[in-house]
Structures are given as structure tokens and as C-alpha cells.
Amino acid sequence: MERKLRDAGIVSLSTAVPPRVLTNADMERLFDTSDEWIRSRTGIRERHIADPEVACSDLATEAARKALERAHLAPDQVDLVIVATVTPDHYVPSAACLVQDRLGATRAAAFDLNAACPGFIYGVTVARQFVAAGTYDTVVVVGCEVLSRVADPQDRGTYVLFGDAAGAAVVRPVSPGRGILASVLGSDGSGAPHLIIPAGGSRRPASSETVEKREHYLRMNGPEVFRFAVRVMEESSLQVLERCGLNKEDIDLLVPHQANIRIIESARKRLGLPPEKVIVNVDRYGNTSSASIPIALEEALSQGRLHDGDLVVGVAFGAGLTWGSVAMRWGS
Numbered sequence: 001m002e003r004k005l006r007d008a009g010i011v012s013l014s015t016a017v018p019p020r021v022l023t024n025a026d027m028e029r030l031f032d033t034s035d036e037w038i039r040s041r042t043g044i045r046e047r048h049i050a051d052p053e054v055a056c057s058d059l060a061t062e063a064a065r066k067a068l069e070r071a072h073l074a075p076d077q078v079d080l081v082i083v084a085t086v087t088p089d090h091y092v093p094s095a096a097c098l099v100q101d102r103l104g105a106t107r108a109a110a111f112d113l114n115a116a117c118p119g120f121i122y123g124v125t126v127a128r129q130f131v132a133a134g135t136y137d138t139v140v141v142v143g144c145e146v147l148s149r150v151a152d153p154q155d156r157g158t159y160v161l162f163g164d165a166a167g168a169a170v171v172r173p174v175s176p177g178r179g180i181l182a183s184v185l186g187s188d189g190s191g192a193p194h195l196i197i198p199a200g201g202s203r204r205p206a207s208s209e210t211v212e213k214r215e216h217y218l219r220m221n222g223p224e225v226f227r228f229a230v231r232v233m234e235e236s237s238l239q240v241l242e243r244c245g246l247n248k249e250d251i252d253l254l255v256p257h258q259a260n261i262r263i264i265e266s267a268r269k270r271l272g273l274p275p276e277k278v279i280v281n282v283d284r285y286g287n288t289s290s291a292s293i294p295i296a297l298e299e300a301l302s303q304g305r306l307h308d309g310d311l312v313v314g315v316a317f318g319a320g321l322t323w324g325s326v327a328m329r330w331g332s
């Protein structure tokens with residue numbers, strides 16, 4: 001007998017953003033760079049940077065706790081905590097276990113998910129499977145990064161791009177026709193060298209030599225990632241629409257990964273969308289990797305730009321290389 005799957009979707013959202021702001025003027029004091037260069041190449045004006053004592057699980061716990069409160073759920077109702085991150089507190093244990101403990105989510109399973117910037121899209125897609133199958137009722141998905149810890153403070157080419165933040169969502173059963181309609185997840189590991197932290201893992205364990213060579217910091221081939229991003233942002237958005245039998249004209253709100261205004265604009269134009277249908281906040285946060293989509297979604301919601309019944313498409317690209325898109329009928 002065929003078993004009916006449940007509709008599942010995001011029922012609440014929250015964010016945690018460190019209060020300290022580094023503006024482009026601050027970057028001018030650190031590097032041979034200019035506000036004009038940063039704004040014209042990336043659209044970024046400022047980014048939030050965590051204080052030294054703040055780690056991934058601190059921001060993730062704050063965002064998750066607020067998301068649960070907004071959904072009027074107690075921590076012991078949580079079945080699973082997923083933290084999408086490439087900057088966990090430690091390699092072992094997972095950041096998700098630390099969040100589970102600090103939330104008091106005593107019944108919950110917990111794991112980290114490393115899919116780089118599309119991590120939140122991967123995370124809600126995994127959460128949807130558990131909820132749709134009836135395995136779990138309440139999954140907390142957090143996209144959280146402290147990228148300032150892995151961006152090289154001596155490399156103007158990467159350091160100016162990134163910011164720290166967390167965004168959390170609660171995924172639960174929703175009314176028929178609402179919630180996550182479809183996802184597209186992709187990867188191409190042949191592009192791994194384009195965005196990589198060379199040392200500190202089992203390939204090249206940390207040593208005084210790796211530290212001296214600054215191999216524990218992120219290295220990026222910017223133009224290569226740019227080309228890849230422009231291609232997959234459009235392709236993946238169209239594919240996810242096709243999976244739900246919808247067209248680009250049906251999009252009410254596009255929530256693109258906030259890495260670079262030129263990448264966002266190119267996706268917007270290729271999809272034929274007017275500016276008011278695209279969320280942009282890269283100017284104020286920089287690239288917060290897996291936190292970028294939930295922060296943008298939450299901002300859209302709090303600004304009244306997201307309405308019950310809207311078709312929302314989230315789309316992202318990142319290290320791996322990875323990409324992902326999700327189509328949601330907003331509402332619960």
C-alpha cells in the first residue's frame with residue numbers, strides 16, 4: 001500500500017547577528033583597498049564580525065532558541081537539530097550537539113551538515129524528508145558561520161567578502177499545498193580547488209608549516225567561482241520550478257545567496273524578475289555563507305515582503321562546489 005507523505009515547511013524563522021560592524025572604511029584601514037572597489041565589485045558596504053569569544057554554536061543557539069519561541073514550541077519538542085556550517089566550534093563534536101545541549105532539546109538527534117553556502121537549502125531539504133515521511137515532527141535547521149575565523153586577515157581578495165551570522169528555521173508539518181514543494185541539490189567536486197581551506201583536515205593536518213604558509217585560511221579563485229555561480233543560480237532556479245510544474249513568471253520572491261550583487265543581478269535579469277521580487281541585503285551583511293538565505297528570508301518576512309501563499313524560490317552556490325534551490329509555497 002502506498003504511504004501518504006506529509007507536506008512540510010518552514011513555520012518560523014529567526015536570526016542571530018553579532019553587533020560589531022566592520023565597514024568598508026574599516027577595511028581601508030586594514031588593506032590596500034577602497035570602499036569604491038569593494039562596492040563596485042561586490043555590493044558590500046559592511047559586514048558583522050563576531051567578537052573573539054563567540055563561536056558558531058553561540059550564534060546558532062541564539063537563533064534556534066528564538067525560532068522555537070516564535071513557533072511556540074518547547075525545546076523538548078524538537079526531534080532533530082541540523083546545523084549547516086563550514087565553521088563549527090570544533091571538528092569533534094558537532095556544533096549541532098552543542099546547540100542541542102544548550103537549547104535543552106533533550107529528545108533531539110543532532111548533526112552538522114557541510115554543504116557550504118547552500119547548506120541551509122540542503123538542511124531544510126533533509127528536514128523535509130524526515131517530516132514528510134512522518135519520522136519526525138519538529139526539526140530545527142540552522143545556517144551558521146563565523147567565516148571571519150577562516151578568512152585570511154592578510155588577504156584583501158577574500159577578507160572583505162565575508163561576514164558572521166546565524167539564521168534558524170523550524171520545519172514542521174503544514175497544510176496541504178503549503179511548505180516545501182521541491183528542491184534541487186547539486187555538486188561538482190572537480191571544482192574543489194576553487195574554494196578551499198587547504199590544511200587542518202586529514203589530507204594536510206595542522207602543523208607549524210601549514211600555519212606559516214597560511215594554509216588554514218580560505219583560498220578562492222574568484223573569477224572561476226563567479227562564472228560557476230552565474231550559471232547555476234539561473235539553471236537551478238529553473239530546474240526547481242520545473243519540478244513543481246511552475247514557470248519563472250510564477251515566482252513571487254527570489255531569495256538568492258548573498259555573495260555578490262553582480263551575481264544576484266545577473267540571476268535576476270536572466271530570470272526576468274523585477275527588483276522588487278528579489279531580496280538583497282549583501283550590502284549590510286556580506287557573504288554569510290549558510291546563514292545568508294535564512295537571514296534574507298527572515299528580513300523579507302519582517303519587512304512584510306512575504307505573504308501567505310507566495311511562491312518563494314531560494315537558490316545558492318558554494319564551496320564543493322555545491323549548489324541548491326528550494327521552491328516553497330509560503331504559509332503553514
Ligand SMILES: CC(C)(COP(=O)(O)OP(=O)(O)OC[C@H]1O[C@@H](n2cnc3c(N)ncnc32)[C@H](O)[C@@H]1OP(=O)(O)O)[C@@H](O)C(=O)NCCC(=O)NCCS
Pocket residue numbers: 032033034037038041042117156157158160195220221222223224225226229259260287317318319
Ligand atoms: C572576488 C571578486 C569580487 C573579485 O572581482 P573580480 O572583478 O573578479 O576581480 P579580480 O579577481 O579579477 O581582481 C582584480 C584585481 O583586484 C585586486 N583586488 C582583489 N581584492 C581587492 C580588494 N579588496 N581591494 C582592491 N583590489 C582588490 C586583485 O588583486 C586584482 O588585481 P590585479 O589585476 O592587479 O591582479 C569576484 O571574482 C567574485 O565575487 N567572485 C565570486 C566569489 C564568491 O562569491 N565567493 C564565495 C562563494 S560562496
